[in-house]
Amino acid sequence: MSSRIFIRCIHRKNSTYALALPGQGIIRNGFLTPYKKFEDHYRQHLEAVDEALGEKFTTNLYNESPDFSKTWLLRTSNAQPAILLTTYIILDIIKREFYVDLVSNAKFLLGHSLGEYTSLLLSGIIDLPTAVKVVRKRGQLMEDLVANGPKxxxxxxxxxxxxxxxxxxxxxxxxxxxxxxxxxxxxxxxxxxxxxxxxxxxxxxxxxxxxxxxLPVTIAFHNEILKQIVPDLRSEIYSHKVREQMVPIVSNLTGEATYDHDTTISRTLEANYRPVQWVKSLEFLIANGITTVVNVGPGDVLQGLNGKFKVENIGLDTPESFSVLKEKKFI
The missing domain is CATH 3.30.70.250 (Malonyl-CoA ACP transacylase, ACP-binding)
Structure with missing residues (x-):
């Protein structure tokens, strides 16, 4: 028998769903604990991230102590790579376990704040080691900026x-x-x-x-004070290999889609100190034929936000929620 894996494909031009990816502010014990039974699918990603960050970072994603998560995840430099990696792993489990490539078949990607960096990863602009380095750097720059200033x-x-x-x-x-x-x-x-x-x-x-x-953050996200971190963050991104963009990304900055990697990166960087245009983003999706938004990643914040718009709203946050893929005929 052939060992070839077939991935269920929907032509993107005819796709009517978008993937929405979460931002920071999620406090949960053991981000990866619910997915432990699927670890064979994603162990290589854990190793790649630990190597990229130069520490045993991913062991923290199995720590279920409430006191630990409330302190460790309050550090932006920890929370950002943790949320990005967990979102990436959920999508990879779905691809490997159910043979459904939700990313390649989506008409658009959109991420809320931090989630836009997850979009850079999923669209192929940067790889996983680069993505975790970039958001770790982003978090460190933010923490350094506010360390000795006002609250x-x-x-x-x-x-x-x-x-x-x-x-x-x-x-x-x-x-x-x-x-x-x-x-x-x-x-x-x-x-x-x-x-x-x-x-x-x-x-x-x-x-x-x-x-x-x-909100459980100590950084003034999307505030003018963060403009000064952009040059260092741009240097960090372009110090790594940047690839062509494979999936359109709806920009936080404009609420409209970008299709080439340089424009997407530029708008993502500027969005650090400009408001997230989520209303415009969802209205753009609806105007462009999107009937379903699939919210992928830890937490249910996007599920709540997107429930305010006239789209079908699907959440993929736990292994139990994966059953909706069959119900909605993704499988």
């Missing part, structure tokens, strides 16, 4: 859709708008005191902001 943070603001334009405009004017996630939620970033004062100011005459939820 930074991020908060998700919830409000009713009629307040969307007003909240976005005020947050932009204040220089703290970070993510435009839906018409009911934006994220602000900057000095913690500034964020708290902003909410108080907006609600001074009426309660426009219904809830303000601090």
């Amino acid at each position: 930074y943070g991020m908060s998700a603001l919830m409000f009713k859709p009629p307040s969307f334009d007003s909240v976005v405009e005020q947050a932009q004017k204040a220089g703290i708008l970070a993510n435009i996630n839906s018409r009911q939620q934006v994220v602000i970033s900057g000095e913690v005191d500034v964020l708290q004062n902003f909410v108080t100011s907006v609600n001074s005459t009426s309660k426009v902001i219904l809830r303000s939820i601090p």
Whole structure:
């Protein structure tokens, strides 16, 4: 019998799904523990990452201690490669176990913040060792930048859709708008005191902001202060081999697709200090024939965000969730 593996293929031009990839802010014990039974499929990736980072990094992804995850994952330089690698491994398990290449058959990729670097990897622009080095460097640059300064943070603001334009405009004017996630939620970033004062100011005459939820990060993502990390981050990317882009990526910066690697990298870098245009991104997908968004990676944040849009919303976060692949006829 032939040992050749056949991968189920859907012609991308006719594809009606996009892959969405998560950002930071996920605190979970043992990222890879649920996938341990599939380790034969991905052991080589663990070895490649440990070699690239020069440490036994991947053993931390099996640590199930709550105290450990709450401290280790709060470090951006740990969280970013951990989330990127876990997302990559989930997709590789699906490819090897079920013979479904969700990446190659997707019409578009889009990643939320950190997830855009996962998109660079999945689209073939950079390989796995390069990707983990880049996001580790990104995290270290961010940590160094805020180490001796004021206390930074991020908060998700919830409000009713009629307040969307007003909240976005005020947050932009204040220089703290970070993510435009839906018409009911934006994220602000900057000095913690500034964020708290902003909410108080907006609600001074009426309660426009219904809830303000601090996020588990200590970096002001997508804030102007991060502009200064871009030259070093660009140097890090281009110090490695950069390849042609194989799958279109919807940019956080513009909410539109990019098709060549240099444009994609340029926009990804600029997005470090500009707001994530998630609303525009999802509206772009819908306008371009996407009916299903498949959210792949640890956590359910994207599942919640994308549920606000008129698309079928599928989550692939645990081995149990893989059954949806058969239900939705990916298998």
